[in-house]
Amino acid sequence: MTRYDEIKNAILNASKEKILFIDGAMGTMIQRHHLTEDDFRNESLKDHKKPLKGNNDLLSLTRPDIILEIHREYLEAGSDFIETNTFSGTTIAQDDYGCCHLVYDINFVGAQLARKAVDEYNKKTPNRRRFVCGALGPTNKTLSISPSVEKPEFRNITFQELASAYLEQAKALYEGGVDIFLIETIFDTANAKACIFALKTLFEDSNYPEIPIFISGTIVDLSGRTLSGQTGEGFLISTRHASPLAIGLNCALGAEEMRPFIEAISRNTQSNLVICYPNAGLPNALGGYDETPEMMAKSVSELARNGLVNIIGGCCGTTPDHIKALNDSCKNIKPRIFDDNNIPHFDTLSLSGLEPSYITKNSNFINIGERCNVSGSKRFCNLIKKDNYEEALNVARIQVENGAQIIDINLDDGLLDGKYCMSKFLRLIASEPEIAKVPLCVDSSDFDVIIAGLEAAQGKCIVNSISLKEGEENFIKKAKLIQKYGGAIVVMAFDELGQAAETDRKFEICKRSYDILVSKKVGMNPNDIIFDPNILTIGTGMEEHSKYAIYFIDVCRLIKANLPGARISGGISNISFSFRGMEVLREAMHSVFLYHAIQAGLDMGIVNAGSLPLYSEIDKNLLNLCEDLIFDRDPDATEKMLLMAQKLTKKDNSNENEENLKNLRLQKTPEERLVDALVKGVDMYVVEDTEECRQNLIKYPRPLNVIEGPLMNGMKVVGELFGAGKMFLPQVIKSARVMKKAVAHLIPYMDAEREKRLKEQGFIDNDNPYNGTIVIATVKGDVHDIGKNIVGVVLGCNNFKVVDLGVMTPSEKIIKAAIDEKADFIGASGLITPSLDEMVHLAKEMQRNNLKIPLLIGGATTSKTHTAVKINHRYDGPVIHCLDASKSVVVVSSLLDEKTKEEFLDDLKEDYESICEEYYESLKERRFITLKEARSRKVDFDWNNHISYKPTFIGSKSFNDISLENLIPYIDWKPFFDVWQLRGKYPNRAYPNIFNDSDVGNEAKKVFEDAKKMLQDIIDNKILSVKAIIGFYKCASTNNDDIVLYDENNKIIDTLHGLRQQCDKEHDQKCYCISDFIRPLTVDGVVDDYIGMFACSVGFGVDELCHKYEKIEYDDYKSIMLKAIADRLSEALAEYIHKIVRTDLWGYSKNEDLKNSDLLSIKYQGIRPAPGYPVQPDHQEKVTIWNIMDVEEKTGIKLTESLAMEPASSVSALMFANPHSSYFSLGKINKDQIEDYATRKKQSIDLVEKWLEPNLGYETV
Template sequence: TASMSPRLDDPMYRSVTFDDLRLAYKEQMTALVYGGVDILLIETVFDTLNAKAALFAADEVKDKTGINTPIMISATITDKAGRTLSGQTLGGFLASVRHVDYLSVGLNCSFGAKDMFPYLRDLSRMAPFYISVHPNAGLPNQLGEYDETPEKMAIQVKDFLDEGLVNIVGGCCGTTPEHIAKLVELAKEAKPHQPVSKPKYMWLSGLELFEVKPELNFINVGERCNVAGSRRFLRLINEKKYEEALNIAHKQVEDGAQILDINMDDGLLDGVSEMTCFLNLIASDPEVARIPLMIDSSNWKVIEAGLKCTQGKSIVNSISLKEGKEVFLDHARLIRKYGAAVIVMAFDEKGQADTLERRIEICNRAYHLLVNDGFNPQDIIFDPNILAIATGIEEHRTYAIDFLDTITWIKKNLDGAKVSGGVSNLSFSFRGNEYIRQVMHSVFLYYAIQRGMDMAIVNPGQAIIYEEIPDELRNLIEDVILNRRDEATDELITYAEQHKRRAIGKINTVSDEWRSLTVDKRLMYALVKGVPDYLENDLQEALTVYGNPVDIIDQPLMNGMNKVGELFGEGKMFLPQVVKTARTMKQAVAILEPALEKQKASQKKENKTAKLLIATVKGDVHDIGKNIVSIVLSCNNNQVMDLGVMTPTEVIINKVKEENPNIVCLSGLITPSLEEMCNVAMAMQKEGFSIPVLVGGATTSKLHTALKLAPHYPNGIVIHTKDASQVPGVVAKLMNPEVADSYINSVKKEYVDLRNESMETSEDILSLSKAIKLRFPIDWTSFETVRPNKLGRHILSSIPIKEVLSYINWKFFFSTWKLSGRFATISEQANVTNPENWLHSFAKEDREKATEAFNIYWDAMELLKKLVQDKVNFIRAVYAIYPSYSRDESLYINGMEVPMLRQQKQGKEGYCVSLCDFVAPYGSKRTDYVGAFAITAGVGAEEWLVKQNLESDDYHKLLFQSLLDRLVEASTEWLHQKIRKEYWGYAADETLTIKDLFALKYQGIRPAVGYASIPDQSINFILNNDLLQSDEIGIQLTENGLMYPNASESGFILAHPKSHYFAVGQIDEEQLDSYRLKRKMDGKTARKFLARNL
């Protein structure tokens, strides 16, 4: 392959090159095209660089013959992680080859059709082309033969066709004419796949797809693999110490570089050879190779050499109009053939642009030349020249502000184009004073990112936070960058000289009485209290006492963990403390890791109570509850294997086969997750398993488990657990051979009783026609609707966290942490730093819990303070207000039908309510309105957490997730008030307090999708596709209509004073059929989304 070395001892070696392949493919294709083939199929792509050579050759053949032959391309997956042999994910592969206009993109060979299914589904959701598939007839047996019959393969392929995933179907290894005949029969009746629209964003890739979306805010391009900018890197390349040079790349990726700039431009180096060697070496390191590369050179031959080594979609840095239009376009066409994006320098025949006018002139000219020649605007990145300021030369004073103004102009006038730059140039006049340089870069980037700068070449390990810069220095540098004062440059030079030796850091010392205890008791104390400060020293001392690191884990550390489990089970320890304990234990094991490696041979296996497999089911991305359960189980001395979120049934089943766990735990928050849990139960029954399954999450219930889950798994038992505190007790009973059978039998008997009770009470449901007659009565003749101040759709692209803090309902925050909502009164205290009076307002037996509530509230406020300081842009919203009416159990919003469900049990007032009752009916001679909204508080949140190095800190990770959930609720409350008072204005005079809002004293309602009044999660597809286009604020939907990021909410806004919240409750088959026909759903899909209501 062109991407990998066949020699283990020489990762830079290649047995075949890009040009070897290109020439061979060109010869073959020329003969085939002249021979009259209808289609060229580049198939079984196991190395994307090989495929790119074939695509390059196809383009050359088209130019040579004048014949444009359609191209199909098909990759092969070689492992269950969904990667090609050369390591690329399907997304990475698509990004690498998307520069060609294909007849189809597909998969072939790989596994059999059954195991190919999830990857084909992923491909069909990403690729804006027709989809092909030709799988093997299963996997070969020991003799290399294929046993899968035509009938069995046809059953598996039918799933592809039923789901509308493909346009072209066929067979690969092991298939025969009989296999193909079966597929022909299936294809006659199948519905063809409808390709998705082209991506709205730039796609780049290394081994993995990197989408340059607005929510990324800013992209760090690592600068240290540049011989012109790093003396150390130059020395290592000169001395042929490539492995050490690769360590520099590693460090940049660890420090947060999202793209890696590679430059070999030095007069004493062979740039072509060094670029080739180093990129081949990078390809051997998956951690570095996973991110896109920026091939940086002023020598076109070096750029081409780099492009011939990279299977991913890279960026070329750079081309310009310096040599004129023809050379510029020739280079751009070649870059497009290689499948790369391009940086265009603001440079033309007259020289480098150094004013605002010249920057605009060159960028405008270059953009239209490229776009008119067929270059994708999303793949154009401008570098309008960041030049040195504070040099003392008058003309240089406007360099920075002109660059900033150029960004603004590009974003307004050159659709799709990106902006980049080499930030280190800015501070060139202060070389030797690294602190001043880094502060200048931080301030400059702060303003550049506000203007819309997409990426910059920086050293990610040296970033200084804007808010942490001393005010005096920050103001000075802003004066220089923004050219605000004539004397600013001289003042900055003076400041730099005076503070040349500035150091950053602080030392904290802590002393406590428990430090005088024995080492084993100190370690137990550290775990129980979650204090990691002294672990390093205490564990080193413990090694001298115990000798074997495993004994330290088995004795003082596990004793501490067992104590934690005991205290939590007794209610004497609270969830925030348990999470801190788990974090401390993780740190302790990491410190012991080197000693554990040394004594691996004598290492004793930990005596775990139970082995558990835990997962959030497919289509569901919520994991905070699952994470809490995982931590609690770990603290009770259990081995927990966490499969994460969005876990397909087949993955769970395969893991059960591989790991043989004692218990499986399934989590889900949304209604469709109930159906997925059902699928898992049925699959476990089919496989003959009998191990217990625990289910939990907001939508689960004991009744649903008894009615819908347990009957599908008669071999075993499905047990509903209400919350994390119940799980250890259930596990303990199941793992105790003396009580397990009697416990399981008691649960099964309870489920039988619940099913019988359910049958007895189900007669209370009214017929749909009778329920409609009992609709909520409103006199529309006496009601005057209010015309909204802002009709139509509107985006709020950045809602500051400070705006919504006062709307946080702390009761629900404490509830997440299994603490009483009574503790929310801490948020009303004037002096939070001295909570003594507040603590004494609780009974003596509650003060320990109150103290813990105070501690977690304090940590939450510190985290919120940090978010405010960092000016994060997590919160975004889109809302729309449209003319609407109700008719035949549906709302018609801006002409779009949105079916609603009606209660079929009478409420307290005797009515069967639907949301349709609160909107003026068709023919009422009233123009009514309905609002819709989607809001998220999670865009960029994961990246911020990683940047703070908190993603592996269980406590702060859970704290962060629980705060995001509260922030999105607070933001929704804030938005609803804004709509009532300003955007719509139907309650313009409202003067409610925050407590009034929490008590629902406002006019109108905002029913959320997936909740009691609108239980159908798939309504989100209508909101996203037809009313809001919420993907534009960074919200994505899973196949089950769940919003990602998790901290997101959507719903409708109704204004009538008599509108109120209600729960639809149980519905019958008649309403289900009526509803699904309006929604154009099949019965299975409707049941999946409305499982809780059936």
């Protein structure tokens, strides 16, 4: 077990039993000692020139007795975690005191003092373990905020300087003996990211094995943001790549003020534990803290009682008395439970600017703003070149205002310093909250520019892009570095052979990239992978380009079906480059292509969506032409498009005047005009048309009727088009603006009508004339308020007092307003999916605050089912789903009327019960049989009649003298042609028939001739050689799926571990495991079976020669050819080895007479499964092979940290002789088998789950 796993498991086990406690303030306790300047000096510092009083970290060196005693006091009070006295222990913070030279000692000794105190108490009570947290403070500098008002782009420290300082501190803390790194009091998430970068760098050094990380941010005021402007959820997402064991908040606020923010973290974190250590209330006028231990314990224990936290403690103003009071108040409270089966945002691409951005499989198309690209926008390029960054920022701002959810930033230009410009622009964005709120996409072909961007952004960015163009090693290196910075990755469909154009090749590269990224080589979350399968230009006049759009749409479907979690993006404008200058035509093409690509799975794209026409509004002839071109339905489509473009140009230059257009508009009714205005987002005549409708008193006797009629009809069309993917978010925003303008025009008339009705009914100003009061709000995290505003208007017109709290409204604000206003109802609205969770949270908070008033739920993302199943049971008061504005009047009126209220609620309860019943019945769980039953379905053989063939030797032997010429007949050439993307069509798919294919045959012949020449050169000049080792061992299977290996003297030498199929099958179907093919011990305890294994390579020297080809001869063709041949030779070597084993070395199939095609069809006796593949997917089994045969020593073939073989052109496998043995796929397995397997391998469950993650039939943390 690793040190990380040991510490993590100890903490998690303890956290399941009780709330855990971290210590309180160090500074507060130091102040109690009334220290003088002399206390901060020792012999070496007696002549130090700068004052040292206040440098509390220094006391670990000058007054270690005080620091040690403080640690002991907190341990005596019940602390489980003790922080080192190193909050300011970086060279950055110590520079103020001139003590940079003491940083190592401050941290090393600080860690040792805490270690000493903790060890003393662990020895006293060995059943209760305490831990040392190495405190890493925020420093006194910030990466996201300029110290100069005049120069917002200026920073007085760089990311790497900060990371370097943290690395120096972390090394000393580690060597001093800390158990955990605690990154705390984060007021700027960019600083925390630099610290995470440093810790990851430290852990890359084998001398510093990984230990757990805790992270604690600081919300500076009741706005719920850090000093650098980021929300709590944004902070969570930005630091998630650290995989913190615990995350939470400390400092700045007291527990009561911190509550809503710790709730949000508890709800949204993917970490196991939530930590919270607030101040002892808010500071008083003198800067002190007034909360007594009892006062603080009451508010903090409430957090624990509500299941929000696992670890609590104190920050500024707290003492051991506070920690003891917390212990006493929480002793019987059950800790927060982390639900492995309900991990927040599990299947989500989570990004952040200042605010979170969650992209799920249900999200609408994500518009990535394209105008901050010097290649795509001449204006933006000129602004950057002229150093007019203020106006360049305005380009970004307008995109966000128009609905861009992510901003793409590309500053690649030969006349620009990309790194400088990227850093400067992103730092300026950080000073503009209305821009910085959205995530950024750092876009560059220069990887150094990408790094500059990642180091300048505090949020979680997208990196655009990397590819396999320069090979796997380079790809992995870049991916791991991006991951180290916490970014998501765009991967281009580009590899060593170039850019992919056709569907199969696009998918092959995407799948290869995906497999690398999610494997242990990188270990990336699939949700952080975005594929750009290359949108290529159509309509070029070249026939080979005609299907490019089809290829893209088709590969979108393949990616979605086969690469779970991955998203798809693309540069939309590429599709229409052939028609540059013809903007009307291009925009129509973009809209049509997007419509079909989104249906196929396109998630996001770089596009100026605000300028696109609606799919349904495109001229029918133009629409048909676009689709003919996109789907290659007409060979003359390009010519026809050009003719159409000429017509459009002439039309644009015609003498049609504004009067003609106005007359054409007036041919429609005002209602039709209002619907058109809303759908098209044009507000030029909306007031005029709204007024015309209002004046039609026969049709619309009240102004409200205009809203409920044509305006709502228009918004209904907008909603339908948006849901169908025929409108994009910027267009919806434009529609909302039109709607608001129309409603704003009607409000004075509705107010006047209301006043008139009040006077007619005899009310006076001091009376309460309202039928009731409702507080309405768009919930936290959501900015959509169209529906809410309409509801407010409708209810207001029906004589209700409407208290509208606006958008992004936290639950506590809604509840406070409801209490202050003595509201009769609360109305919660939301359009985005995360709003559903906020509504659940609101219901829980209403219950906690003992409210009883009805809660109305509305908005596009809501449903009656969700309300019934997820919200209703959280709150004792009525919870009602309101479909639209008109329904809200019926609902509130029914609930206010005592005559109808009871019947209404009875019907609602019955309805919800029916919905819940149907919902739960519809859930279908994945079905597994128990491991015990799976083993009962093992493959049984008549072992009495089984012949065990003894190999010619027991043990291992090297075979390095196999001639490469002998391998040529065993080469499978089909994968070779696949490397070159040469795929024949049936019946010419395989070698040698591929040479007859009408499309690729000639090219296949050419590349094959080149291959034969190189192969002959390899043989003649002995460029490559064979390395192989083969082993045979006596063995016996066990009842628990293992294979025990013995030497010639029947002494156990090792064990191979098997895994058994566990998915439920038809009752008579077997559940296979590789151990089934090995004979168990006989009744007399005799070992009477054998197993073979081998490892081989023809890859030594390949990398060096390829380097020569690529860097010296600049001949990539030769390099690719050599690698392709080496791979084929290694696979041929494996085939050859297996044959000589069958016919000679083991000899169980001496008379075998098979053709090469028979070998490829697996018609031989026995199998040779490779560890890490479907039969036994645990790559760790390779380690057993390597250890038994001493593979690395005898062949030079190494296993990497991820257990890949090196050189790459290597093969290893086990060999089974049983004539009934066959290949199978393990599939998914359940937790009981994982636990059993972990026990058998003497490993932790976490480690086993890590290696077998793709085969887990359940969710893990």
